[in-house]
Every structure is written in C-alpha cells, then in structure tokens.
Amino acid sequence: MNKLIIVLLISLVLSGCGRKGQLIPPEALVPAPISDLRVAQQGEKFLVSWSPPLRDEGGRKLGELGGFLILRRVVLPPKEDCEQCPNAYHLLKRVDLDYLQDVTRLGALYFLSDPSAATGTTYQYKALSVKADGTVSRDSNKARRKKVSPPPPPRIQVRFTPVAAVLQWEPVTLHGEGTTVGYNVYRRKAAGSHFPVPLNDTPITEPRFEDTAISADDEYVYLVRTVARIDGEIVESESSGEVTGRLLPTESEE
Structure with missing residues (x-):
C-alpha cells in the first residue's frame, strides 16, 4: 500500500512539471474588432475613416499590426437585401501599413477616399484588422451611407x-x-x-x-x-x- 501511495505522489508531481499557466485559446490572440468605422461624403467621393485596435480579443496589448481590409457592399431594397450572402461584400482596399498607398494617416486615424460610389445608391462598409502574421480580426461596426448630389462650393x-x-x-x-x-x-x-x-x-x-x-x-x-x-x-x-x-x-x- 505504501509503495502505491508513493507511486501516485510521484505521478502527481511529474504531471505538474512544465506547467506554464493557463492556456490561451487561439481566438483570444486575434485583434479586437475596429469599433469606430465611419463614412462621410466630400463632394462626389466618400471618405472612410477608422482607428486601429490597441488590444487583442483577450485584452492583451496587440502585437505587430500588418494592415486592414476595407470591404463595401451595395444595400438593396429590404425584400432583396442579403448582407449574409457570401458575395454581398467586395474588397475595396487592402491597406498595407508599410506602404499607405491612397490612405492618409492623421494621428491615430486612417482615411481612405472612395470615389466610385454612385449617386442615389446606399453603401455599407466594414473593416478587418490583419496582424503581421496574417491573423484576421472579426468584423468592425458597419457604416452605412447614401450617396447624394453635393451642394455647390463657395467662392x-x-x-x-x-x-x-x-x-x-x-x-x-x-x-x-x-x-x-x-x-x-x-x-x-x-x-x-x-x-x-x-x-x-x-x-x-x-x-x-x-x-x-x-x-x-x-x-x-x-x-x-x-x-x-x-x-x-x-x-x-x-x-x-x-x-x-x-x-x-x-x-x-x-
């Protein structure tokens, strides 16, 4: 009996060796979703803006961020609209933080101009953050906007x-x-x-x-x-x- 107890104690000690703490699920390491996506109209173009997440889904400081994916869809009449359909959104811009082509940064905000919107059409945008290792966040908040004919500028x-x-x-x-x-x-x-x-x-x-x-x-x-x-x-x-x-x-x- 004593030998059995000793064997059990040794097994318990060995099973605890190498334990580094609670395991972190992979989904907690992805960037937290963007929460301040906005779209405004300047003249004939839309101006999309957002700020990057600072933490991951688990609340830890976010590692190196590689860029963003900005997507857009046309909002159809209620009986025809299908946001969850696989082809609803189309990639508008892949933003590489090492090469901000067509993207302006002002402080913590990024701005992307979208000149392709058609007057009278409503669009919805969403954004995803991408870490340097390719890990992609969940969808941001959705920003919806109807393109209208702008007013004349002043002299x-x-x-x-x-x-x-x-x-x-x-x-x-x-x-x-x-x-x-x-x-x-x-x-x-x-x-x-x-x-x-x-x-x-x-x-x-x-x-x-x-x-x-x-x-x-x-x-x-x-x-x-x-x-x-x-x-x-x-x-x-x-x-x-x-x-x-x-x-x-x-x-x-x-």
Whole structure:
C-alpha cells in the first residue's frame, strides 16, 4: 500500500512539471474588432475613416499590426437585401501599413477616399484588422451611407494681415431639396497636402473665418467646403478654389 501511495505522489508531481499557466485559446490572440468605422461624403467621393485596435480579443496589448481590409457592399431594397450572402461584400482596399498607398494617416486615424460610389445608391462598409502574421480580426461596426448630389462650393477670397489670414466667401443658397448647415475650412502649407479634417470643429455659420494659428515663416493654402443636409445626410461640397498667401510683415520688419 505504501509503495502505491508513493507511486501516485510521484505521478502527481511529474504531471505538474512544465506547467506554464493557463492556456490561451487561439481566438483570444486575434485583434479586437475596429469599433469606430465611419463614412462621410466630400463632394462626389466618400471618405472612410477608422482607428486601429490597441488590444487583442483577450485584452492583451496587440502585437505587430500588418494592415486592414476595407470591404463595401451595395444595400438593396429590404425584400432583396442579403448582407449574409457570401458575395454581398467586395474588397475595396487592402491597406498595407508599410506602404499607405491612397490612405492618409492623421494621428491615430486612417482615411481612405472612395470615389466610385454612385449617386442615389446606399453603401455599407466594414473593416478587418490583419496582424503581421496574417491573423484576421472579426468584423468592425458597419457604416452605412447614401450617396447624394453635393451642394455647390463657395467662392472665397483671402486677405492677409501681420497676424492673421482672413477668409471671406459668398453664402451658398440651395434651391430645391436640402438646407445649408455651414462651411468647413481647410488649410495646408504650400509645400504640403490638405488634411482630411477641417480647421473648425463644427461648421461655421458665418461667411467669414479668421486664422491666427499660422507662422510668418510659411506660405499657406486655404479652401472651403459648403456643408448641407440633403436627403437626410450631412454632406460637404467639392472644394472651393484654393487661395494662397502669407502673413504680412509687421511695421518693425518693414
């Protein structure tokens, strides 16, 4: 009996050797799904935006991310629509983080322009994250948008002073469906490119904007877009013509 007890104890000790802790199921190692996918309309194109996940499905810090898959489908009338059908979604863009072709990054956000949407058609987008080893996340939230005819852009002018750029434009009046909400102002340095987000947090309701957050060392380029509500959608116009200039010298510099 004593020999049997000793054998059992040795077996228990040996079975515990090499134990490294609780096993992690493979599904917990995939990236957490993207949760902030959005789509907006700028002129005749859609602008899709999202931020990458920071953790995996198990809540741990995410390993190296390789890119994203952005997919789109046409939303059909209710009796015909079938989101779960195998051919409903089509790959719109495979994003490689080592080569951001046609994709803009601003802080933690990524922006993809989709100029292929047809007016009057509703589209739904989703995104998946892909780790460097090829592991793919679950679907993101779905972003749905109907393409409408955009409002006309304003005609703008700019005047520079020693301390500010003062932009003015003619108010845009919509004839027919839709109401003007305001205007968005975009700025870039002469040697750079426009960011996909405006300087103002909310649409400007007056046909005037004064920009004091600029330097006398640089030349700046501005454009303005009309913001309107059309067929239930908030949409921006195409860009106005660009205006360029730099701060005037102060009296002490003349």
